[in-house]
Amino acid sequence: MESPYFNKRTTRSSGIGKVKVENEQLPLKKSANGTTQKPFSRKRKVEVKYEETMVEQPQNVKQEPSVWEPPMWREQLKNIYSMRKFRNAAVDSMGCDVISDTLASPEVYRYQVLLSLMLSSQTKDQITSAAMEKLREHGCSIDNILQTSDKVLGELIYPVGFWKKKVEYIKRTSKILQEEYNGDIPDTVEKLCKLPGVGPKMAYLVMKCAWNQIVGIGVDTHVHRISNRLGWVKKPTKQPEDTRKELQDWLPREYWRDIDELLVGFGQQTCLPVGPKCYECLNKEICPVGKSNKKMPSSKKTKKEEMKEETE
Ligand code: SF4
Numbered sequence: 001m002e003s004p005y006f007n008k009r010t011t012r013s014s015g016i017g018k019v020k021v022e023n024e025q026l027p028l029k030k031s032a033n034g035t036t037q038k039p040f041s042r043k044r045k046v047e048v049k050y051e052e053t054m055v056e057q058p059q060n061v062k063q064e065p066s067v068w069e070p071p072m073w074r075e076q077l078k079n080i081y082s083m084r085k086f087r088n089a090a091v092d093s094m095g096c097d098v099i100s101d102t103l104a105s106p107e108v109y110r111y112q113v114l115l116s117l118m119l120s121s122q123t124k125d126q127i128t129s130a131a132m133e134k135l136r137e138h139g140c141s142i143d144n145i146l147q148t149s150d151k152v153l154g155e156l157i158y159p160v161g162f163w164k165k166k167v168e169y170i171k172r173t174s175k176i177l178q179e180e181y182n183g184d185i186p187d188t189v190e191k192l193c194k195l196p197g198v199g200p201k202m203a204y205l206v207m208k209c210a211w212n213q214i215v216g217i218g219v220d221t222h223v224h225r226i227s228n229r230l231g232w233v234k235k236p237t238k239q240p241e242d243t244r245k246e247l248q249d250w251l252p253r254e255y256w257r258d259i260d261e262l263l264v265g266f267g268q269q270t271c272l273p274v275g276p277k278c279y280e281c282l283n284k285e286i287c288p289v290g291k292s293n294k295k296m297p298s299s300k301k302t303k304k305e306e307m308k309e310e311t312e
Contacts, residue, residue, distance in 0.1 A: 068250060069250040070250070073232060076230050076232075077255070079281075079283050079286075080262060080282075081262065083269075083270060083281070083282055084262055084265055084269075089264070089266075089269050090125040090268050091125060091265045091268060092261070092265055094125040094128065095125075095261060096116040096120065097113060099112075099128070099132040100132070101136055107184045108141050109210070110184060110206075110210040111174075112132070112136070112140050114192075114198070114202075115132070115135065116128060117198075117205055118169060118198065118202065119131050119160045121162075125268075127159060131158075131160050134156045135157065142183055145170060146178065150167050150168075150171065153167050153170065157170075165197070166197065169198075170197075173195045173196050173197065176195060185206065185210060187207075187211050188207075189204060189207060189215060200216075200241055200244065201220050201240060201244075204216040205218035214256050214257050216256070217244050217247050217251070217259055217260060218244075219240040219241070219243050220260070220264060221273070222263055222266075222267030222268070222273075223247075223263045223264065223267075224237070224239075224243045225271070225273060226263050226266060226267055229271065230283070230287055232247065232251075233246040234246060247259070276289065278293040278294055279294050279296050
């Protein structure tokens with residue numbers, strides 16, 4: 001017997017599961033000649049159901065969080081911001097962006113940022129800053145540096161670490177910039193790293209300070225050391241490059257701009273390369289190194305320790 005209801009059901013498959021579309025049950029109409037007619041249209045009531053997909057979970061397998069992060073990093077970082085609130089470390093007044101001439105043309109400013117970073121490796125900020133001051137007085141543009149003899153350039157940058165090697169790097173780099181980059185510096189990390197004497201740490205800092213682009217974290221010895229002490233790497237890392245990759249894996253991008261300067265200053269004032277001042281550090285209870293190193297260090301440093309501090 002014909003049902004007095006028009007009750008059409010359709011089932012469609014979707015990528016997620018099956019979707020059921022059900023028309024509203026409408027009474028059939030009788031026409032004047034006595035035949036029944038299906039209704040033409042009415043608002044449809046649509047019920048969408050997703051079939052649950054049963055995924056079998058393997059037994060006894062621990063679910064790892066998709067992105068690893070150090071358990072205490074937020075608190076540790078907050079403490080470092082607190083300890084660095086005065087921003088009065090050497091890096092704050094002698095960073096590459098501060099000791100370059102902001103009033104020069106953009107190309108010259110960018111060149112000076114690159115040069116100051118080349119000078120800064122294995123060199124204290126005070127010595128780098130003094131060398132940049134002499135270079136700027138001399139005239140620190142690509143053309144002028146290329147016209148300067150190696151001997152005079154060496155005298156200008158002395159006593160930065162490895163000054164003889166750096167004279168060679170500066171000369172070769174300046175020539176490449178003049179010939180291949182129309183007197184400017186490259187604007188990618190890859191191209192910057194191809195310049196003589198320029199490594200990834202410098203390249204990421206050049207991108208930030210010269211081009212105002214945050215494409216990675218500049219990891220120097222301070223950032224590398226502190227990240228390892230705080231447990232900000234899954235396993236101890238040997239090279240700053242390994243530390244950079246680990247940090248970039250979990251540290252939210254909003255901190256990338258500030259993290260190098262923040263940690264460098266912290267490393268210059270508190271978390272020293274040798275004899276870190278754990279006894280006065282706000283992180284001493286939540287830092288693996290600080291927990292076992294809260295005592296005041298001996299004031300007498302060995303010659304080796306002094307030399308290590310000199311170069312970091
Ligand atoms: S507790 Fe010591 S090792 Fe840890 S971050 Fe502070 S100064 Fe550095």
